[in-house]
Amino acid sequence: MTAQHICVINGLPGIRAKGFDMENQVVSGSGEIPPGIDLADILEFAARGEEVPHAREYRVRIDDEKVTVDTAHPTGEMLLSKVGKRTCSFELIEEFVHHENCVVEPDETVNLHKYGLKGFITAHKEIVTIFINGDPYQIERGERTVAEILSKVGQTPEGYILLEEKNGPPMPLPPDLPVTICGCEVFHTQVQSGGSS
Numbered sequence: 001m002t003a004q005h006i007c008v009i010n011g012l013p014g015i016r017a018k019g020f021d022m023e024n025q026v027v028s029g030s031g032e033i034p035p036g037i038d039l040a041d042i043l044e045f046a047a048r049g050e051e052v053p054h055a056r057e058y059r060v061r062i063d064d065e066k067v068t069v070d071t072a073h074p075t076g077e078m079l080l081s082k083v084g085k086r087t088c089s090f091e092l093i094e095e096f097v098h099h100e101n102c103v104v105e106p107d108e109t110v111n112l113h114k115y116g117l118k119g120f121i122t123a124h125k126e127i128v129t130i131f132i133n134g135d136p137y138q139i140e141r142g143e144r145t146v147a148e149i150l151s152k153v154g155q156t157p158e159g160y161i162l163l164e165e166k167n168g169p170p171m172p173l174p175p176d177l178p179v180t181i182c183g184c185e186v187f188h189t190q191v192q193s194g195g196s197s
Contacts (some may be wrong), residue, residue, distance in 0.1 A: 003153075021117050029042075032147065037056070040062050042061075043059075046097045047097070047118070051115060051173065060112065063120075065083050065120050067083065069112075076091075076104035076110065077106040078109065079110065087106040088183045089125060089128050089182060091103055091124070092106075096117055096118060100177070101121070104120075126142065130185045131185070132152055132189065135153075137153070141181055142181060143179070144179050145179070146162045146179060147176045148174070149187060161191075161192060162187055172190075
């Protein structure tokens, strides 16, 4: 079960964007999608202290990159994928105008109508996910030994070879050299005698 992070905006009330002219299309303040309102840029509304109106699409900034989503309630994983990042290596963080930042879990739904939400940043996780024989395992990012990685599946370099799948077929890793772990790496193990485990 994933922990949910709840962020309170210190009692700041939401303000409906009545009368806002977005490319000559007026938002009525009723909460409905007015004809012609196709895109709402959440940073622009946050900068003016206004609530984000309902729209067909939403422009959000993630690490200073502008992306568009077609829902007001995307998941953390969906937003990370919009900037080519994966949850096994990165985390998504909500940024607010007058509020502390909040980590968004991969399966957590974000409400783009939250008052003061101006966008998102990503951060490299310290504890990342790697995949060994198809299963996910947690490990600290950085230089790791083959023995440390094999220990995740109860194996040792004396009995098993560690292979890494990177841009092609799995290749064996030397047991005496460190392996750089950034997150999302794919490994396989093979019995030293040549059979697979």
